[in-house]
Every structure is written in structure tokens, then in C-alpha cells.
Amino acid sequence: MTRRKLNIVKVGGAVVENEESLQSLLKSFSGLKGLKILSHGGGKIATKIAASLGVESKMIDGRRVTNAEMLKVVTMVYAGLVNKTVVARLQALGVNALGLTGADMNIIRSVRRPAQPVDFGFVGDVKEVDTKALSKLIDAGAVPVLAPLTHDKEGSMLNTNGDTIASSVAQALSNEYEITLTFVSDTPGVMKDLSDPDSLIPTITKADFAPLVEDGTISEGMIPKLQNAFDAIESGVSRVVITSVKDLEGGTTITA
Ligand code: ADP
Numbered sequence: 001m002t003r004r005k006l007n008i009v010k011v012g013g014a015v016v017e018n019e020e021s022l023q024s025l026l027k028s029f030s031g032l033k034g035l036k037i038l039s040h041g042g043g044k045i046a047t048k049i050a051a052s053l054g055v056e057s058k059m060i061d062g063r064r065v066t067n068a069e070m071l072k073v074v075t076m077v078y079a080g081l082v083n084k085t086v087v088a089r090l091q092a093l094g095v096n097a098l099g100l101t102g103a104d105m106n107i108i109r110s111v112r113r114p115a116q117p118v119d120f121g122f123v124g125d126v127k128e129v130d131t132k133a134l135s136k137l138i139d140a141g142a143v144p145v146l147a148p149l150t151h152d153k154e155g156s157m158l159n160t161n162g163d164t165i166a167s168s169v170a171q172a173l174s175n176e177y178e179i180t181l182t183f184v185s186d187t188p189g190v191m192k193d194l195s196d197p198d199s200l201i202p203t204i205t206k207a208d209f210a211p212l213v214e215d216g217t218i219s220e221g222m223i224p225k226l227q228n229a230f231d232a233i234e235s236g237v238s239r240v241v242i243t244s245v246k247d248l249e250g251g252t253t254i255t256a
Contacts, residue, residue, distance in 0.1 A: 006177035007036040010166035013043030014186040025245045030093035035138050039146040041162035046077040066121040066159040075157050083147040098142040102150030105133040110150035110158050124150040124158025129172035167228035174236035181232050183242045189252035190242055203253045206230050229254040
């Protein structure tokens with residue numbers, strides 16, 4: 001059986017937060033032919049809204065600690081404000097967007113990450129993606145827009161990294177679809193030197209990755225992003241790219 005083509009695009013927090021870059025990405029996304037899914041990050045807007053509500057943001061190693069109060073804020077902001085803004089913009093561009101968290105139709109079930117060695121609070125590690133439910137929605141003409149939230153199926157929402165959501169969904173659907181997974185971030189791709197826009201690394205393998213982390217070339221959010229990218233390419237996803245809003249076709253190609 002030939003697999004149908006499916007584009008899964010993950011758009012990062014920094015892109016979502018910038019009016020111009022978000023609109024540019026959504027326009028490119030609306031122009032993609034065929035079946036597609038958009039997954040989005042959260043960005044710093046949750047920190048701002050938390051502060052205005054008197055909820056303190058705590059970070060460990062640049063990652064958010066999600067206590068019970070912060071879980072309420074990220075649920076409001078990611079599933080509400082951010083997700084619905086993206087859905088409304090896509091509808092205006094003629095895309096039949098349907099905003100979802102992992103709890104909706106039980107699309108993504110996760111388990112709360114153990115409190116050891118670091119307690120990140122209500123953070124979920126993905127366990128199961130309901131590919132049948134997602135396929136049905138896609139076949140019905142919907143374009144799912146996934147917020148960075150999952151649930152434990154015991155009544156709790158869990159904050160979940162958007163890159164991991166995109167990669168997990170891509171892996172789960174790869175039996176059925178020929179998938180291109182595109183991570184859109186605020187750099188042209190994986191760079192040799194972040195201050196030099198001409199230093200794009202056009203292709204990267206897992207063997208290239210470790211020494212580049214070791215010598216500090218690749219750091220911060222790019223480390224887990226690449227890990228999610230390698231997981232996808234090793235699990236049946238046909239093409240994985242890390243790029244910017246400027247060029248959805250360009251950027252860094254991940255090879256197995
Ligand atoms: P997003 O929120 O867009 O998904 P992240 O902030 O998690 O993305 O990760 C992207 C960030 O990783 C870039 O903005 C950049 O600051 C950082 N980074 C670190 N090393 C590199 C590198 N070698 N190439 C590109 N980005 C890098």
C-alpha cells in the first residue's frame with residue numbers, strides 16, 4: 001500500500017510570539033498542498049500572563065517548572081489564547097484548522113515525569129498517540145493544530161514540549177503516511193556559528209551531533225530539538241528538516 005503524503009510542521013515559541021513571523025509562517029503553511037498538521041510551542045507569553053496573575057515562574061536549566069498554579073496558566077494560555085489565535089488566523093487563510101490538546105479525543109496520553117532527579121512538576125512524557133482518531137480528523141478535511149499540552153487520562157493536563165509532540169505524532173503516523181516533519185524556529189537551521197547567518201549546517205547525522213554538543217556549537221533548545229528530530233528519522237519519518245519561517249523547504253536536513 002502506498003502511503004499518502006502528510007506534512008507535519010512544528011512552529012516554535014519565538015515565531016508564535018512575533019506577529020510578523022507568525023503570519024508569514026501561517027501563510028506558508030496554508031500554501032502547503034495536501035494533508036497537514038501544525039504543532040505549536042508556547043513561548044514566553046505564559047510567563048508574562050503568569051506574572052500579571054501573581055504566579056511566579058520558576059525555571060531549572062532554562063526549562064519551566066510547572067506547579068499546580070502554573071499548569072492552570074499554561075492550559076489557559078497554550079490551549080486558549082495561543083491555540084485559538086493560530087486557528088482563527090488559519091481559518092482566515094482558508095485552512096480548516098481544528099485546535100486540540102492531547103486530551104481532546106485522547107489524542108496524546110502521557111505520564112507525569114518522575115520527580116527524580118529534577119522535579120519539573122506537571123510535565124508529561126508522551127506514551128501513546130491515537131493515530132486512528134487523528135487519521136479520521138485528517139480524512140474529514142480537518143487540519144489539526146496541536147497545543148503543547150497532553151493529559152494523563154486520569155484527569156490532569158500535563159505541560160509537554162511542542163517538539164516532542166510533533167515528533168511523537170510523526171513517528172506514530174509514519175506507518176500510514178509518508179511524512180515530512182519540519183521544525184520552524186528563529187534561526188535558519190542548525191548553525192556552526194549562531195552570529196553568522198551564512199554558517200548553516202545543511203545536513204546533520206547523529207554521529208555529527210555529539211561532538212557539536214561537546215564543543216558548544218549546539219546548545220540550549222537545539223539539543224532536545226535535534227534529539228526529537230533523530231528519534232523521528234530513526235522511526236520511519238521520511239524527511240526531517242529544521243528551518244526558519246523564511247524557507248520551509250530549506251534549512252538543515254536530518255539524516256539517519
Ligand atoms: P523553538 O522555541 O523555536 O522551538 P528553541 O528555543 O527550543 O526553539 O531552540 C532554538 C534555539 O536554539 C535557537 O533560538 C538558538 O538560540 C539555540 N541554539 C543553540 N545552538 C544552536 C545552533 N547551533 N544552531 C541553531 N540554534 C541554536
